[in-house]
Amino acid sequence: MSNQTQTTREPTMEGEPTPEKTGAIDIENLTKVYDPEGERVVAVDDMDLQIGAEEFVALLGPSGCGKSTVMNCIAGYLEPTEGEVLVDGNRVSGPDPKRGVVFQDNRLFPWKTIQENVEFGPQMNDGVEEGRARSILDEMGLDGFEDAYPSGLSGGMQQRAELARLLANDPDIMLMDEPFSALDALTKEIMQKKLIEVWERDNRTVLFITHDVEEAILLADRVVVMTARPGQVKDVIDVDLDRPRDPEVVTTDRFTELRERALSVIREEAQRALEQEEGEV
Amino acid sequence: MSTVEQVKRRFGAGTVPLLTKRLRQALSVVLFFALWAVLVRLEVLGFGRFVGPVPALSTFVSALLGAPMTGSGATIYQHAAFSAMRVVVAMVLATATAIPLGLLIGANRRWEDALFPALEVFRPVPPVAWVPIALLLLPTFRSGVLFVVFVGAFFPILVNTIEGVDTVDEEYLRAAESLGADSREVFRHVIFPATLPSIVTGVSTGVGLAWITVVAAEMIAGGIGIGYIIFQAYRLLQTDVVAVGMIAIGVLGYASAALVYRIGNRLTEWQTID
Numbered sequence: 001m002s003n004q005t006q007t008t009r010e011p012t013m014e015g016e017p018t019p020e021k022t023g024a025i026d027i028e029n030l031t032k033v034y035d036p037e038g039e040r041v042v043a044v045d046d047m048d049l050q051i052g053a054e055e056f057v058a059l060l061g062p063s064g065c066g067k068s069t070v071m072n073c074i075a076g077y078l079e080p081t082e083g084e085v086l087v088d089g090n091r092v093s094g095p096d097p098k099r100g101v102v103f104q105d106n107r108l109f110p111w112k113t114i115q116e117n118v119e120f121g122p123q124m125n126d127g128v129e130e131g132r133a134r135s136i137l138d139e140m141g142l143d144g145f146e147d148a149y150p151s152g153l154s155g156g157m158q159q160r161a162e163l164a165r166l167l168a169n170d171p172d173i174m175l176m177d178e179p180f181s182a183l184d185a186l187t188k189e190i191m192q193k194k195l196i197e198v199w200e201r202d203n204r205t206v207l208f209i210t211h212d213v214e215e216a217i218l219l220a221d222r223v224v225v226m227t228a229r230p231g232q233v234k235d236v237i238d239v240d241l242d243r244p245r246d247p248e249v250v251t252t253d254r255f256t257e258l259r260e261r262a263l264s265v266i267r268e269e270a271q272r273a274l275e276q277e278e279g280e281v
Numbered sequence: 282m283s284t285v286e287q288v289k290r291r292f293g294a295g296t297v298p299l300l301t302k303r304l305r306q307a308l309s310v311v312l313f314f315a316l317w318a319v320l321v322r323l324e325v326l327g328f329g330r331f332v333g334p335v336p337a338l339s340t341f342v343s344a345l346l347g348a349p350m351t352g353s354g355a356t357i358y359q360h361a362a363f364s365a366m367r368v369v370v371a372m373v374l375a376t377a378t379a380i381p382l383g384l385l386i387g388a389n390r391r392w393e394d395a396l397f398p399a400l401e402v403f404r405p406v407p408p409v410a411w412v413p414i415a416l417l418l419l420p421t422f423r424s425g426v427l428f429v430v431f432v433g434a435f436f437p438i439l440v441n442t443i444e445g446v447d448t449v450d451e452e453y454l455r456a457a458e459s460l461g462a463d464s465r466e467v468f469r470h471v472i473f474p475a476t477l478p479s480i481v482t483g484v485s486t487g488v489g490l491a492w493i494t495v496v497a498a499e500m501i502a503g504g505i506g507i508g509y510i511i512f513q514a515y516r517l518l519q520t521d522v523v524a525v526g527m528i529a530i531g532v533l534g535y536a537s538a539a540l541v542y543r544i545g546n547r548l549t550e551w552q553t554i555d
Contacts, residue, residue: 077455097461107456111474111551120470124461149551169460 021053022088022098023172023205025074029083032069036081043069045230046083053088053172056199056206058220060213060262062270066231067209071175074207075101087173097125100171102179106162108150114161115146121169133168140164140194156187160194167198173205181210189247192219196244213262214250217241223258225265228273235265330520337524344525351513351522355505361529364499364506368491368537371430375487379438380480386439387446388472397443404440408433408494412501426498426506433494434487441486445479446472478552481545488541492534507533 027049034041043066051057059067072078074085076095085092087099095101100121108117118133137143140160142153150158159179166174176195180188196219199206210216216223223237237258241249249255300308314334320326321333332340344350344357386393411432415425449472457471499508507526514522 075455075459077458095455095458097459099459101456101459103452103456107450107452109453109456109471109474111477111549112470120457120462121460124457124463124466151551165460 021203024053024088025049025051025173025205025207026086026089027051027070027074027083028086030070030073030080030085031082032066032073032078033081042230044073045232047232049224049233051205051207054203054205056208056219056221058208058210058216058223059226060210060216060223060266061226061231061234062228062266062273063211064273065226065228065269067226068177070226070231071101071177071207071209074173075099075175097121097169098171099173099175100166100169102159102162102166102174102176104178105182106150106158108158108162108165110150113147113149114142114153114164117150117161118165118168121165125169133164136164136168137161156183156191159183159191163191163195163198167202171204173207174199176206176208178209178211180215181212188215195219200243213259213266217255217258217262218245218247218250223262225262226269228269228276234269235261237262332520332524337521337528340521341525341528344522350510350525351517351519357507357510357525357529360505360507360510361533364495364508364530365533365537367427367430367495367499367506368488371427371434371491371495372484372488374431375434375438375491376484379435379483379487380442383439383442383480383483384446384468384473384476387443387476388468393443400436400439404436408490409497409501412498416502422502422504426495426502429498430491430495433490437486437490438480438483441479441483442476445476445483448479449475478549481541481549485538485541485545488537489534492530492537496530 027047030044030047031042032044034043047066047070049070059070061067069078073080074087074092076092076099087096092099108114109120112120114137115133118136119128122128122132134143134146137146140163142157142161142164145153145157145161150161153161163179180191183191192215195206198204208216208219217237217239220239223239224233225235225237226232227234239258241252241254241258317334320328321331347356347358349355350357350360382396386397408429411429412425415428416422419425419428453471453475454467457467462470495506496508496511499506500512507529511523511526511530514520514526
């Protein structure tokens with residue numbers, strides 16, 4: 001399943017050189033038009049973006065800017081109208097277990113227990129390995145909840161369980177669509193820390209969609225700011241803050257600089273989006 | 282203590298209930314019989330022609346002891362067994378056809394176009410309206426009655442199953458696909474379990490309609506069964522037997538609804554856990 005060709009992009013994280021890095025995403029001239037025969041809503045217009053293997057990229061933009069459309073094209077849920085998405089050089093033509101997805105409000109299967117949810121991916125692919133689900137659940141702080149149904153868990157625990165389900169499948173790429181936006185501040189901070197921990201250890205590519213500027217800078221190697229609809233790349237901000245980043249990093253001057261830069265772009269685009277909407281009404 | 286708590290305490294709704302739940306439930310039955318007795322005694326509307334609760338209960342007891350009902354010579358158990366058997370067989374046939382058909386129509390647009398419009402025309406036709414055609418087309422009255430009961434149960438199960446499939450959140454399907462499930466696995470692990478609560482609702486509605494239909498059909502063409510004895514007794518002006526038949530239907534309907542409810546809860550256990 002992982003016979004992808006290596007891409008040329010330099011890794012932005014230092015670390016032990018792995019023999020073959022996987023999980024590079026190459027978005028080329030991506031255009032997505034909804035309802036091309038009728039109203040023609042251009043969600044994404046001729047977007048280019050390269051994401052390196054094992055890179056952590058945050059996709060930031062005003063709501064309705066096509067962030068989720070981009071993610072859905074990478075996940076293979078949507079067919080691009082024009083252009084294409086390549087993963088490790090191969091054209092994306094549908095969903096694949098190597099590209100795992102975390103949904104905004106988790107999509108744990110309510111009719112399966114937490115353990116059954118976590119074992120679902122392996123069950124569909126290489127087979128369930130005894131004890132592996134349990135160890136992942138332990139790591140996520142969900143020991144003792146193996147036999148619970150998702151409805152018996154808090155929002156934060158559900159989101160951790162969804163992350164556990166994804167990790168059990170060992171994907172190269174994690175696509176996360178505003179995964180923590182529904183959580184309270186404290187739970188959110190814990191989840192962010194957990195995510196970074198997992199990412200630093202396991203060498204996966206992460207595409208993290210958010211509308212929260214601070215979250216984007218705190219987590220990502222690069223923050224890609226999108227324009228208002230039709231979505232394009234407006235600005236790419238390299239986050240040169242040292243890792244590990246503790247929550248206090250938000251008080252540093254460099255963080256403030258990066259945030260202001262991102263915010264000014266966002267404000268401009270949000271304003272433009274507003275005017276667009278008013279124009280449409 | 283808040284005002285609400287005071288009020289609750291005064292009216293016994295707090296920790297010390299005025300009556301236990303069982304007692305209150307028993308009270309509702311007693312009140313029902315009292316109302317019945319009063320209506321008969323005061324001859325409200327046509328109640329003067331109807332039997333009172335005491336003779337009805339005495340007929341009920343002798344029926345339970347095995348006395349033959351009306352002129353047929355069969356006991357209440359034989360009649361009840363026939364009606365129940367019709368409901369059970371019709372339910373088995375209806376679930377075995379309506380659930381797969383509903384899943385097929387719901388999961389596949391092409392099947393929906395090919396099958397659903399025709400079914401949609403038949404759906405609003407009350408099951409009892411099928412009686413004449415069933416009697417004409419089927420070789421025996423008994424198979425005709427069975428067919429009509431089947432029709433009564435079939436549509437609620439079908440419609441609820443289709444609607445259940447239609448309302449499965451697409452992101453569950455996406456999640457399953459991204460975890461590596463193929464379309465067969467998506468159906469088995471996502472579409473079917475996600476639809477199960479709707480199917481259970483359909484079966485509950487179906488079993489209720491099956492009882493309504495079986496009584497109506499037996500009145501017209503049963504030969505045997507509770508609906509048949511209710512109507513026979515009416516013709517013979519044995520109003521105590523009419524009352525006994527109604528009670529029997531009530532008990533059987535309640536028991537089968539409770540059974541479906543229990544099985545349904547067991548199957549969708551994940552839903553009720555908080």
